[in-house]
Amino acid sequence: MTSQQTPRQYWMSIMAKSAASELLSLSDTEAAQQDFEVIRAPEIGLTQVRGRMGGTGSQFNLGDMTITRCVVLSAQGFYGYGYVAGRDKRHAERAAQLDAILQDEACFDRVMTHVITPLTKKLEQQQDNHTKEVAQTKVNFFTLVRGED
Amino acid sequence: MYVAVKGGETAITNAHKLLEKKRRGDLSIKALSVAQIQEQLALAVARVMTEGGIYDPQLAALAIKQSAGDLVEAIFLLRAYRTTLNRFYVSNPIDTGTMHVERRISATFKDVPGGQMLGATFDYTHRLLDFTLLADGRTPEQVSSKLCPEQDSHTQKTSDSMTRVLQMLERENLIVTEEDNHQPPVDITQDPPTYPCNRSARLQALVRGDEGFLLALGYSTQRGYGRNHPFAGEIRIGWVDVSLTPDELGFAVDIGQIQVSECEMINGFSKLNDDNDSNADEIKFTRGYGLAFGDNERKTLSMALVDRALQADQYDEERSSPAQQEEFILAHCDNVEAAGFVSHLKLPHYVDFQSELELLRRLQAAQHTTQGDS
Known part of the structure; x- marks a missing residue:
């Protein structure tokens, strides 16, 4: 979790960034234990992606990306929201279900331990491997003195 | 017709x-x-x-x-x-400063904070056909994850310590700054651009513009048609978080990561022609910007060159070259539009052509009559 994130932002971020297959396999049993009412069935659409001129200046539209969103209501009365990049409806639905479960204090520790923490570790590990690979290509160019007087 | x-x-x-x-x-x-x-x-x-x-x-x-x-x-x-999908949201602007870089180079400074990472690049390859690929079945050599002795351990913390190269020049007041005008950007997919248009519309059009067309225009500026003396200040390729703030929640949520390429071009110095701008009145380096989805380096270089060429008015430059003609470029850079209109020539134009044919025959007949008379 970064210092600017609330716990809810943190778990939503981890679930969105993780591969759908990993999220699903880690949370199948957890999701099966509860009943959910589907408030907004998973639907695929677009979100416009914005950039900034020069990376830091005024905004401009870079293009769109696909997004899938879903809202569920847990039996305990918590609304769960799922927003994930791409077009995987199961990914968005599971993220919404777990968002509802994680708001329930009775389940929070268990789901964090069995789902969110392993996903975080996996993402960190991927990032770490990646960074190390890229670091192998760090370059130091030397400027040569030219021959002319 | x-x-x-x-x-x-x-x-x-x-x-x-x-x-x-x-x-x-x-x-x-x-x-x-x-x-x-x-x-x-x-x-x-x-x-x-x-x-x-x-x-x-x-x-x-x-x-x-x-x-x-x-x-x-x-x-x-x-x-x-x-066109078949609804647009649900607009993202918060991506922050390329916090990118997890796969490649990061500067052609202007040898030593930049965080170092230069070549990443996976065709640069420095010999462009020889690799016949082992033709033979099939070869798995690429693994890049070892152990650091070579010459690499210091702090290179591992890439994105945290990578200051933007152009910001270093900004701090010394040597380059025009990119100020956030806090205006919502134009969306050319909703409102077709009118000319002259603002830079947000231009950049959006250039992102969608044909890479080959923009490459040729960028190249033309280097050959003297709208010269703006470019240096590749910084090129980054890597992954950035995308977040949005849904009304129903009221706080920002990350929806995933996307790969983007970014090019920040440092261009020849000039004086800004705008009394209302803090950048005005002092001679400074100028800049062009390129951003694209995925690993798309050549596109971002081309885009940055054209972006700078199209800022001609701001620097009192005469618009004398193709790369400086805003309407010409933006109205013709979209390859879907261009291919559509060019391709429609393949559709049957029988009636249209018949009328041309008849007109030509009448003109020729008239010409023959006049010649016969004289």
Whole structure:
């Protein structure tokens, strides 16, 4: 979790960034234990992606990306929201279900331990491997003195 | 002028069947999967996503498969699909400063904070055909994850310590700064641009613009047609978080990460022609910006060159070269529009052509009569 994130932002971020297959396999049993009412069935659409001129200046539209969103209501009365990049409806639905479960204090520790923490570790590990690979290509160019007087 | 025709249904159906057959090629050779295209033709996927206007590698790979590798056709397919989806949200602007970099170079400073990472690049290859790939089945050599002695351990913490190169010049007041005007950007997919248009509309059009067209225009500025003396200040390729703030929640949520390429060009110094701007009155380096989906470096370089050339008015430069003509470039850089209008010449123009033919015959007849009279 970064210092600017609330716990809810943190778990939503981890679930969105993780591969759908990993999220699903880690949370199948957890999701099966509860009943959910589907408030907004998973639907695929677009979100416009914005950039900034020069990376830091005024905004401009870079293009769109696909997004899938879903809202569920847990039996305990918590609304769960799922927003994930791409077009995987199961990914968005599971993220919404777990968002509802994680708001329930009775389940929070268990789901964090069995789902969110392993996903975080996996993402960190991927990032770490990646960074190390890229670091192998760090370059130091030397400027040569030219021959002319 | 095109006059509608009808008929030809059977021929058209059969032509489409034949297209399908031709696209598949020799049946004794295994069909390409979309996943293979997505993983192994990633640079084509990046181009189709950028010019097609949707970040979705799987859809772009599908479009490439369906178009038999015709990328302009694939871009068209993606644009057409785009119109079938609702736009739910607008993202918060991505922050390329916090990018997890895969490549980061500067052509202006040898030593930059965080170092220069070549990443996976065609640069410095010898452009010799690799016949071992033809032989098939070779797995790429693993890059070891152990650090070489010459690499210090702090290079591992990449994004945290990578200050933007141009910010170093900004701090010394040597380059014009990019100020946030806090205005919502123009969306040319909703409101067609009117000319002259603002820079947000220009950049959006350039992102969607044809890479080849923009490359040629960028090249022309280097050869003297709208010279603006560019240096590649910083190029970054890597992954950034995308977040949005849904009304129903009221706080920002990350929806995932996307790969982007970014080029910040440092251009020849000049004086800004605007009394209301803090940058004015002092001679400074100027800048051009390029940003694109995926690994798309050449596109971002071209875009940054054209972006700078189109800022001519701001620096009192005479618009004398093609790369400085805003309306000409923005109205012609979209390859879906361009290919559409050029391709319509293939449609039957029988009526139109008949009238031309008759006119020519009448003119010739009249000419012969006059010649006969004299």
